[in-house]
Amino acid sequence: MKKKQVSLKDIAKEVGVSIATVSYVLSKGKDSRVSDAMSEKIREVAKRLNYQPNIIAQSLKSGTTNTIGLILADISNPFFANLARVIEDEAAKYNYTVIFGSSDEKATKSKQLIDFLSSRQVDGFIIAPSEGSEDQIHALQQQGIPVVLIDRFFPNISTDYVIIDNYESSYRVVAELIRSGHRRIGMLAYTDGLYHMQERIRGYQTVLSDNQLVEAPEWLGKISYTNGKKEIEAAIDSMLAGDKPIDSIFFATNTLAIHGLKYLGKLNKKVPDDIAVVSFDEGEAFDFYYCPLTHVRQPLEEMGKAAVQSLSNRIKNPKIPQQAICLSAEVVVRKSSSTTTSK
Amino acid sequence: MKKKQVSLKDIAKEVGVSIATVSYVLSKGKDSRVSDAMSEKIREVAKRLNYQPNIIAQSLKSGTTNTIGLILADISNPFFANLARVIEDEAAKYNYTVIFGSSDEKATKSKQLIDFLSSRQVDGFIIAPSEGSEDQIHALQQQGIPVVLIDRFFPNISTDYVIIDNYESSYRVVAELIRSGHRRIGMLAYTDGLYHMQERIRGYQTVLSDNQLVEAPEWLGKISYTNGKKEIEAAIDSMLAGDKPIDSIFFATNTLAIHGLKYLGKLNKKVPDDIAVVSFDEGEAFDFYYCPLTHVRQPLEEMGKAAVQSLSNRIKNPKIPQQAICLSAEVVVRKSSSTTTSK
DNA sequence: AAGATATGCTTAATCGTTTAAACAAAAAAA
């Protein structure tokens, strides 16, 4: 029942000619020296038999698969999902197929994915690297496999990357809270040592000290990626409980914001009257939140396009110098950071 | 600079033995007749050179890629995104890689994707078929390529599929509106002729007539997939404008619900007091909506698992009889369908 | 000791495609 796909061989047999001739006609078109009559006939038979070239065989021969491996933290997170969609569409323009994988921020999983995709001979990688994956990235470079990092990068190894200015964005969005009169500003961030998170924290801390606001230790809540929800609630509790309870909070990612906002709801805190809020990222989820959020809007479209562009450049010419792209993000000011009216 | 991946040949040369011997050791393990000393040596060299088998070559030889093609309407739609994630994880358990594509509900795009994925020699397909793609599905079957349809199916061709009982779910969720005292119930659906949409409409119409409610023509708004937003607003306007303005509305998909709810917000209609609402699907987006929605909760997890399971069965044994799986969905009753208090 | 069996490895074909090189026949140049 399982009919084999038709191959060049089948066409060759049908026409009564060698496989090579068929290949020349079908892959070279006018550039081959095959006679017009023969070309015509071959093309007709190919069409009749519904010939589709076997890309696996082409890949084996050419050593190139026109496929790129995309490793993200978590594809069910809207930030990454949207980024993935942009990358997929953009890659299609360059005639690349994308194969995805979610690392769940674990270096072990990221290693598995890299090995897996490498053995599938992807032509290059776009990776949002997880903590502790420097070696993996470095190893890829050693093997001469093109890699572009996205969203995060490692300052101590030289790679192509596309990021945003996390320090600057963080500074500006928190400055917005200060501008509107808030003085006791908490921040929820992840514990990991990834550079982009460090930069977001640095932005927060710098803008505080630039404004002579002395940060209380419990204001900065560090959450581990794995059991986030519990820790988020505990962190918010202690920010609100201290002798200097916060009047506003900065969420360093959209996931932190979603859980954080839900918890504030449970505590019956009204935004922005009881507590003002600013956040990184934006998602459909916030469209229905009762108070529009002041947030850092990352240029996903540009990031995705730049990453595919860079990767394509490097695949075409591995010797080009490092491409380090840092985009700036927009701070969108909405109601959630506005001045408390009742105080 | 571009170092070629190490192959069996490289190991063979290094050890001073034939390629076949290396292959036997690495792929057959203890079952080969290669001496322990030699096996040891080969394994050590393979490890030292960081050998990774070339899956492209294996695929060419075996004629199987351990890859499945997944074609969905739109991967940026949370319903499909979540379904995709379930399928990806489940497929991984069967040692399958998933390659995605979004058809955007267009038969032409779906055709392209099928051709593209076929030439990449996927072992099978999971497809949420778009309108007018019967021929494509049928052609795949003719070629003996395993296909499992998901979310929708075609009643006139015999395929494996996994769906939910759309008629039943629709009937039950609208019945909930009637139970809580609503009499003038609108519905927003898509125009397309796909079976699942027809069934949802049939459920709505049947429950109305079963309750002696005579439907006004403007109560059923049919929206085209492409320029949805405009049409949604127009349809809602006319539902509210007639001499029998609706007191409640049923959204046939989550996308319709999102746009519909936003528009109701613009019109300053409060849910459920001004208008009650029930919907198909659920998403993060609704978590922050002020009024929890009564909705049909599709068993995504089960659907995805069943689809992968079915496909795997058929790949293993193409001759098994048709697998038609119809799951039942849960109607989650929340506040949005509750009785109007002020009337 | 002679034949049978087991052991350990190699040869060669195969998957479907590409492409340099070879070759025969026809056309052009000498």
Added chain:
DNA sequence: TTTTTTTGTTTAAACGATTAAGCATATCTT
């Protein structure tokens, strides 16, 4: 007419892995 060039097609090797079959040696049988 002979040589050269062009035209149209075929041969064969290659990509990397798998695997049936082959072929020496070595080890058992009896």
